[in-house]
Amino acid sequence: MGKLFAWDRFYENIPKILPYLSVTFSIVVYATVFGVLLGMVIVLVQIKKIPGLSQLVKVYVSFMRGTPMLVQLMLVYYGIPALLDPVLGTKINREWGAVNFAYVTFILNQGAFLSAIFYSAITSIPYGQTEAGLSAGLTEFQTFYRIVLPQMVKTALPPFGSDLVGLFQNSSLVFLIGVTDIMGRAKTIGTATKHVLEAYVLVVIIYIVISLSVRLVFFRLNNKMNYGKEEIG
Amino acid sequence: MNFNLDHFKESLIYGLIYLPNTLRLVFIPLVIGLSLGTLIALVRVYKVPVIGSLLALFVTVYQGVPIVVALMIYNLIFMLKFNDLAAFLHLKSEVSDVNNIWVGIFALSLTSVCSISEAIRGALLSIDKGQNEAGDSVGLTKVQTIVRIIIPQMIPVAIPMLINNVVGLIKASSVVMAIGIVEIVAGATIPSSRTYAFFEGYAAAAMIYWAFTAVVEGLAQKLKKYTGKFRRNLYD
Amino acid sequence: MKSRMRQYVFAGFLTILGGVTLAGCGKKEASAGGGAEKVVVGTGNSYEPYCYLDDKGNLAGYEYEVLKAVDELLPQYEFEYKTSDFANVLISLDAGKIDIGAHQYEWNKERDEKYLFGKEPYTTYVTYLTVAGNRDDVKSLDDLKGKKVKSSSGSNSAYILENYNKDHKDNPIRVDYVNNSTDEETITGLLNGVWDATIMTARDVDKLNKSYEKGSPSIKVTGDPVQTSSTYFVFAKDNTKLQEAVDGALKQLKENGTLAKISVDVIGGDYTESE
Numbered sequence: 001m002g003k004l005f006a007w008d009r010f011y012e013n014i015p016k017i018l019p020y021l022s023v024t025f026s027i028v029v030y031a032t033v034f035g036v037l038l039g040m041v042i043v044l045v046q047i048k049k050i051p052g053l054s055q056l057v058k059v060y061v062s063f064m065r066g067t068p069m070l071v072q073l074m075l076v077y078y079g080i081p082a083l084l085d086p087v088l089g090t091k092i093n094r095e096w097g098a099v100n101f102a103y104v105t106f107i108l109n110q111g112a113f114l115s116a117i118f119y120s121a122i123t124s125i126p127y128g129q130t131e132a133g134l135s136a137g138l139t140e141f142q143t144f145y146r147i148v149l150p151q152m153v154k155t156a157l158p159p160f161g162s163d164l165v166g167l168f169q170n171s172s173l174v175f176l177i178g179v180t181d182i183m184g185r186a187k188t189i190g191t192a193t194k195h196v197l198e199a200y201v202l203v204v205i206i207y208i209v210i211s212l213s214v215r216l217v218f219f220r221l222n223n224k225m226n227y228g229k230e231e232i233g
Numbered sequence: 234m235n236f237n238l239d240h241f242k243e244s245l246i247y248g249l250i251y252l253p254n255t256l257r258l259v260f261i262p263l264v265i266g267l268s269l270g271t272l273i274a275l276v277r278v279y280k281v282p283v284i285g286s287l288l289a290l291f292v293t294v295y296q297g298v299p300i301v302v303a304l305m306i307y308n309l310i311f312m313l314k315f316n317d318l319a320a321f322l323h324l325k326s327e328v329s330d331v332n333n334i335w336v337g338i339f340a341l342s343l344t345s346v347c348s349i350s351e352a353i354r355g356a357l358l359s360i361d362k363g364q365n366e367a368g369d370s371v372g373l374t375k376v377q378t379i380v381r382i383i384i385p386q387m388i389p390v391a392i393p394m395l396i397n398n399v400v401g402l403i404k405a406s407s408v409v410m411a412i413g414i415v416e417i418v419a420g421a422t423i424p425s426s427r428t429y430a431f432f433e434g435y436a437a438a439a440m441i442y443w444a445f446t447a448v449v450e451g452l453a454q455k456l457k458k459y460t461g462k463f464r465r466n467l468y469d
Numbered sequence: 470m471k472s473r474m475r476q477y478v479f480a481g482f483l484t485i486l487g488g489v490t491l492a493g494c495g496k497k498e499a500s501a502g503g504g505a506e507k508v509v510v511g512t513g514n515s516y517e518p519y520c521y522l523d524d525k526g527n528l529a530g531y532e533y534e535v536l537k538a539v540d541e542l543l544p545q546y547e548f549e550y551k552t553s554d555f556a557n558v559l560i561s562l563d564a565g566k567i568d569i570g571a572h573q574y575e576w577n578k579e580r581d582e583k584y585l586f587g588k589e590p591y592t593t594y595v596t597y598l599t600v601a602g603n604r605d606d607v608k609s610l611d612d613l614k615g616k617k618v619k620s621s622s623g624s625n626s627a628y629i630l631e632n633y634n635k636d637h638k639d640n641p642i643r644v645d646y647v648n649n650s651t652d653e654e655t656i657t658g659l660l661n662g663v664w665d666a667t668i669m670t671a672r673d674v675d676k677l678n679k680s681y682e683k684g685s686p687s688i689k690v691t692g693d694p695v696q697t698s699s700t701y702f703v704f705a706k707d708n709t710k711l712q713e714a715v716d717g718a719l720k721q722l723k724e725n726g727t728l729a730k731i732s733v734d735v736i737g738g739d740y741t742e743s744e
C-alpha cells in the first residue's frame with residue numbers, strides 16, 4: 001500500500017493546514033478570556049458561599065469537570081438551542097455556525113476548570129497570612145490584593161499554563177461538530193488524498209511548537225514571580 | 234427535538250456494560266502515571282544531572298501532543314508494524330490476536346505519566362527549601378527527608394491537581410473510541426446507530442461519566458481532609 | 470470588601486457582554502441572502518468522492534454537485550451547506566439545525582420511522598462483504614460468526630450486522646464501531662487482520678485499491694451483495710413541501726441526463742440507475 005510516510009506529501013500539507021490555525025487560536029482566545037472571567041465569578045460565589053447560587057455553581061463545575069469535552073460539545077451544540085430558542089424566541093439553532101457553539105462550550109468548560117485552579121490556589125495559602133495582614137492594619141481587600149493574590153497567582157500559574165496547553169489540544173475535538181480546525185483539516189486531507197500520517201505528524205509538530213511557546217512564556221512569568229522563596233533541592 | 238426517555242435508558246444500560254473497559258483504561262495508566270510520574274518529578278526537582286533535563290525535555294514536548302493525534306498515530310503503526318515486531322521477538326502472536334485496547338492504554342499511560350509528574354513537581358516546588366535544611370539538621374538522610382518530610386507536605390498540595398489529573402484521565406479515556414475501542418461513550422451510542430437517538434446516547438454517557446467522577450471526587454475529598462488535617466485553612 | 474465585590478460584578482458583566490457580542494456575530498453571518506427561503510443542507514466532510522473537502526478546504530463531491538444542480542432548479546430556495554460527520558448529520562436533522570441530510574443515506578426501517586426519505590433515489594448503493602485480497606474463507610455473513618467486522622455507529626452496515634446478530638445470539642459477529650476512520654486505517658486493518666471484513670460498495674473498494682500503489686496487496690468484495698439499495702436525501706419528518714420540491718428537481722435531472730453526467734464526472738461511472 002505504498003510508503004507510509006513521504007516527505008513530499010508532508011511539505012504539500014503545510015500550506016493546506018496552516019491557515020486553519022486561526023480557527024484553533026480564536027477558540028483558545030475566546031475560551032481563555034471569558035473563561036478567566038467566568039472562573040473568577042465562580043470562585044467568588046464559592047468563597048462567599050452565596051446561598052442557592054453556590055450550590056448551583058457546584059453542580060455546574062462538577063458537571064463540566066466530570067464529563068468528557070466531546071460529550072459537552074455535543075450537548076451544547078444540540079441542547080443549548082433546544083433550551084434557549086423557545087424561551088428567548090431566538091433562532092440560534094439555525095443561525096449560529098458550529099464554531100459559535102464551539103466557543104460557548106469551551107468558555108463554559110474553561111470557566112469551570114479555571115475556577116478549580118483559582119480556588120485551590122486561594123485555599124493553598126494559609127489563613128495565617130490573612131491574619132497577619134489584618135493584624136498589621138490592612139483592610140480585607142488590601143490583604144487579599146497585596147498578600148493573598150500575589151501568592152495565589154504564583155501557585156495558579158503553572159496549572160494555568162498546563163490548562164492552556166490542554167485547551168489547545170482539546171480544541172481539536174471541534175471537528176466533530178463540523179468546525180474545521182488544523183486537526184479537522186488533517187483528517188479531511190487524509191480523506192481526499194488517502195494518506196493521513198504526514199498530516200497528523202504536521203499537526204503534532206504544530207501543537208508541540210504552540211505548547212513549547214506557551215510554556216516558555218509561563219516559565220518566564222514564573223521566574224519573574226519567584227521572589228522571596230527558594231525552591232527545594 | 235424530543236428527548237426520548239426509553240432511548241436514554243437503553244443507552245445508559247449499554248454505556249454501563251462497557252464501564253469495565255473505561256475502568257481498565259483509567260486504572261492501569263493511573264498506576265503507571267503515579268509511580269513513574271512521582272519518580273520523574275523527584276528526579277527533576279532534585280536536578281539529577283542529564284536524566285533530569287532529558288526527562289524535562291520529554292515531558293515538556295510530549296505534553297504538547299494532543300492525545301487523539303498520538304492515539305491515531307500509535308494505532309496506525311500498531312496495525313502496520315505489530316506483526317513484524319512479534320516476528321522479530323519470536324512471539325507467537327499476531328495483530329489480530331491482540332486487543333487494541335492496549336494501544337489505548339499505552340497512549341493514556343504516556344499522557345498520564347507526563348501530567349501527573351507535572352502536578353507532583355508543582356507540589357514539591359511549593360515546599361520551602363528550609364524543609365530540606367531542617368531535615369539535614371536533625372540528621373535525616375536525603376531519602377528520609379523526602380519520604381518523611383517533603384512527601385507528606387506535598388500530598389495535600391498535590392491532591393487537588395491530582396484529582397484534576399484523574400478526572401482528566403477518565404474523560405480522556407473516551408477518545409479511544411476513535412480507534413474502535415468500545416468504552417462508555419461508544420457503548421452508549423451503540424443503540425443510537427439503530428434508533429438515531431444520538432443526543433440521548435451522549436446524554437447517557439455524560440450521566441455515567443458524571444457519576445463516575447463524582448465518586449472519585451468524593452473519595453478525594455475524604456483523602457484531602459485526612460491528609461490535610463494539620464493544615465489550618467479558613468476556606469475548607 | 471465592597472470594592473472587591475465590585476470587581477467581581479464587573480467581571481460578571483463583561484462575561485455577559487461577551488456572550489451578547491458572540492450572539493451578534495452569529496446573527497450577522499447568517500442573515501445573508503434575500504428573497505429565497507434558506508435551506509440548510511447537512512453533509513459530511515470525509516467521504517471521498519461523495520462529500521469531502523478539496524485542496525482549498527472547500528466542500529466538494531457528488532452530494533454537493535447534485536445539490537447544486539437541484540438548487541438551480543428551485544428558485545424559491547437557496548441552499549446553504551453545513552458539514553460534520555456521518556452520524557451528526559442525522560442528529561442535526563433531528564435537532565432542526567438542517568433541512569436536508571445528504572451523506573449517501575440508504576433507506577432502512579428504523580431510519581424511516583424517524584426521518585422523511587425522498588422518493589427519488591439519486592445513487593444505487595449495493596454493498597458487499599469486503600475482505601483482504603488473499604482471503605477466500607468469507608462468502609456470506611454466516612462465515613463471519615465470531616469474527617471481527619468493522620463498522621461505524623449510525624451506518625446502514627451497522628444496522629445490517631445488528632439485525633443479523635439479533636437472530637444469531639449464540640455466536641454473533643463481533644462488530645467494531647470505528648467512527649471517523651480514514652481509508653488508510655480501513656485498508657491497513659483489513660490487510661493485517663485487525664478486522665476480518667467490512668461492508669462496502671464495489672466502487673468504494675475499487676477507489677481504495679486505486680488510491681494506493683499498484684502491485685501492493687489489495688482488498689476485494691466477496692460473495693453476493695449484502696444489500697441492494699439506493700441512496701436518498703433525508704428530510705425532517707414533516708417537511709414534505711421541501712421533499713417534493715427536491716424530488717421534482719431530481720426527476721428533472723435524471724430525465725435530462727445531468728445526474729448521470731455528474732455521476733460519471735465525480736464518481737467515475739453512472740451509478741444513478743444500476744451498477
